[in-house]
Amino acid sequence: MTDGDCPVGRSAPDGAEVLGTAGGPGAAEEPGGDRGGGRLRDGESYGFATEQVHAGEQPEPGTGARITPVYLSAGFEFDDFDQASARFVDTQSGYSYTRVGNPTNAAVERKLARLDHGASAVLLASGQAATAIAALAIVQAGDHIVCSSSVYEGTKGLFQSNLTRLGVSVDLVADPSDLGEWERLITPRTRMLFGESIPNPRNDVLDVPAVAEIAHRHGLPLVVDNTIATPFLFRPLDHGADIVTYSTSKLLTGHGASLGGAVVVGRGFDWWADAERFPQFAAPAGGVSGPSWIGAYGSDAVGAYLRDAVAMRFGPTQSPWHAFLLNQGLETLSLRMSRHVESALAVAQWLESRPEVVGVDYAGLSSNAHHGTAERLLPRGAGSVFAFTVDGGIDAARRFYNAVELFSRMTHIGDVRSLILHPATTIHVQQTPEQRRSAGISDGMLRLSIGLEDPADLIRDLERGFAALA
Numbered sequence: 128m129t130d131g132d133c134p135v136g137r138s139a140p141d142g143a144e145v146l147g148t149a150g151g152p153g154a155a156e157e158p159g160g161d162r163g164g165g166r167l168r169d170g171e172s173y174g175f176a177t178e179q180v181h182a183g184e185q186p187e188p189g190t191g192a193r194i195t196p197v198y199l200s201a202g203f204e205f206d207d208f209d210q211a212s213a214r215f216v217d218t219q220s221g222y223s224y225t226r227v228g229n230p231t232n233a234a235v236e237r238k239l240a241r242l243d244h245g246a247s248a249v250l251l252a253s254g255q256a257a258t259a260i261a262a263l264a265i266v267q268a269g270d271h272i273v274c275s276s277s278v279y280e281g282t283k284g285l286f287q288s289n290l291t292r293l294g295v296s297v298d299l300v301a302d303p304s305d306l307g308e309w310e311r312l313i314t315p316r317t318r319m320l321f322g323e324s325i326p327n328p329r330n331d332v333l334d335v336p337a338v339a340e341i342a343h344r345h346g347l348p349l350v351v352d353n354t355i356a357t358p359f360l361f362r363p364l365d366h367g368a369d370i371v372t373y374s375t376s377k378l379l380t381g382h383g384a385s386l387g388g389a390v391v392v393g394r395g396f397d398w399w400a401d402a403e404r405f406p407q408f409a410a411p412a413g414g415v416s417g418p419s420w421i422g423a424y425g426s427d428a429v430g431a432y433l434r435d436a437v438a439m440r441f442g443p444t445q446s447p448w449h450a451f452l453l454n455q456g457l458e459t460l461s462l463r464m465s466r467h468v469e470s471a472l473a474v475a476q477w478l479e480s481r482p483e484v485v486g487v488d489y490a491g492l493s494s495n496a497h498h499g500t501a502e503r504l505l506p507r508g509a510g511s512v513f514a515f516t517v518d519g520g521i522d523a524a525r526r527f528y529n530a531v532e533l534f535s536r537m538t539h540i541g542d543v544r545s546l547i548l549h550p551a552t553t554i555h556v557q558q559t560p561e562q563r564r565s566a567g568i569s570d571g572m573l574r575l576s577i578g579l580e581d582p583a584d585l586i587r588d589l590e591r592g593f594a595a596l597a
């Protein structure tokens with residue numbers, strides 16, 4: 128069977144005719160449930176903390192298990208001949224194969240979509256997979272992306288190396304706070320603008336509403352990587368963004384134990400205003416004939432396409448076990464984030480007061496160039512990942528880095544543990560000194576990810592770093 132022969136979202140690359148209903152039945156028509164509510168009432172509003180615990184969750188009818196179980200099952204049995212066929216033509220909800228939909232993943236997808244005010248969410252195997260799948264759903268050969276230069280280096284590599292090989296071109300916005308530069312880089316072939324809400328290590332907070340306004344004026348979607356903010360600090364879709372991506376390996380799961388990613392799709396963007404611009408969504412959802420994606424899925428057509436025509440075929444599925452760990456993390460997200468940002472501000476203020484420090488790149492500080500944007504968009508706090516620069520260049524950074532004991536020397540962020548990294552010799556090591564300079568990465572810069580330890584202990588640990596400079 129070829130893709131063209133398949134009903135919606137069913138490719139069978141290995142000849143095994145697996146798969147099931149589009150969006151995973153969990154996304155669209157969970158047996159006995161709705162998309163986002165779980166035990167929350169439809170149409171009623173609840174606070175973030177209530178939603179992070181309850182949204183998407185549905186007690187197990189068979190066992191009464193209150194926590195969504197880990198359904199480690201590659202496939203799901205069909206009752207009979209007709210049900211098997213029904214799952215392939217979407218007339219009956221239910222699961223068939225975990226790459227298409229899994230009950231554990233579906234519960235977490237519903238929760239994340241609700242927390243982010245999205246139409247739907249798709250869990251993926253990593254943050255890189257989330258960025259890749261979001262981009263591959265939107266662009267094709269010949270298209271162009273305008274991307275903030277402050278995004279994660281892995282994102283830049285994906286766009287500039289991998290997507291370029293597929294015929295997609297990319298221009299980086301050198302100064303993402305220069306709105307004119309975003310606009311100047313848009314070409315007739317541009318199909319997507321991409322940025323991070325709180326980039327690291329420089330914390331040059333993206334003015335999402337302003338960039339979204341530019342994107343929409345040109346009929347383009349804005350995709351925002353919201354990994355560091357999380358929906359607790361910032362909901363990009365409420366501020367004009369159209370798609371949100373996450374590395375859930377970071378703060379959403381929170382405990383540094385597992386990798387994951389997610390894409391949340393909003394409802395606001397009119398993908399059909401110009402049918403030639405995004406022809407993939409106007410194509411028949413079933414491959415050769417029948418209704419288009421918009422005809423079949425309405426306001427969640429892009430979410431359905433992203434899941435069924437892109438994620439499911441490229442295949443970076445989130446393991447249900449890691450989805451379970453993500454769900455555990457989400458249940459305490461607001462509590463952890465409040466503590467993360469409170470401690471980050473305390474540590475940043477203390478660092479700023481040290482004579483050995485020549486700069487602290489934390490947008491939560493009133494002295495920071497991006498503080499105004501942070502105050503406007505991030506009233507709950509400016510995140511917990513930032514950089515500071517010690518006087519004395521690389522030698523000073525090395526001595527500081529080697530002297531700390533509580534901070535873990537790791538290339539990771541958003542853990543309960545506090546982490547430290549020297550960006551110039553790790554994440555940015557492949558760049559020329561000139562590229563690093565223009566990206567604001569100096570030799571004396573150290574990046575911190577502030578965890579959940581007592582801030583006084585973290586400050587005492589950083590004092591060891593300063594003592595090593597003496």
Ligand SMILES: Cc1ncc(COP(=O)(O)O)c(C=O)c1O
Pocket residue numbers: 253254255256279281323352354355373374375376386387388540
């Ligand atoms: C902001 C941001 N986005 C995406 C990623 C990629 O996520 P993952 O490592 O889960 O693939 C990272 C990883 O560090 C990141 O920091």
